[in-house]
Amino acid sequence: MGQGQWPDGGFHSDVTPPPRPRATAAQLGGRIAFGIAVTAGLIASVALGTPALRGPDAGHDTTTTHHSATAPR
Known part of the structure; x- marks a missing residue:
């Protein structure tokens, strides 16, 4: 073995x-x-992405129809 060399x-x-x-x-x-920029980007992505991942609101009825004011009822 040379000087400085180990097995x-x-x-x-x-x-x-x-x-x-x-x-x-x-x-x-x-x-x-x-x-700070990376942290802010991660927080923004969570804040903006969370509503998209949620299901429809339980209190919001999507089956109702809207009538215009001029349409006969």
Whole structure:
């Protein structure tokens, strides 16, 4: 086995990688705005889709006929 090689074939080192750079204020603001937009879209889709998934209202009678004011009864 070569130096740094382990039996599983991977390379292991005890040198830690440099830390990731911190996100700028603009990047944080963009991430927050994106999260709010996605959340608002999901809420809107539920709010608009829920009435379509419900059955007809129990109190609403769809069998009644409407007569115009000029039609004889």
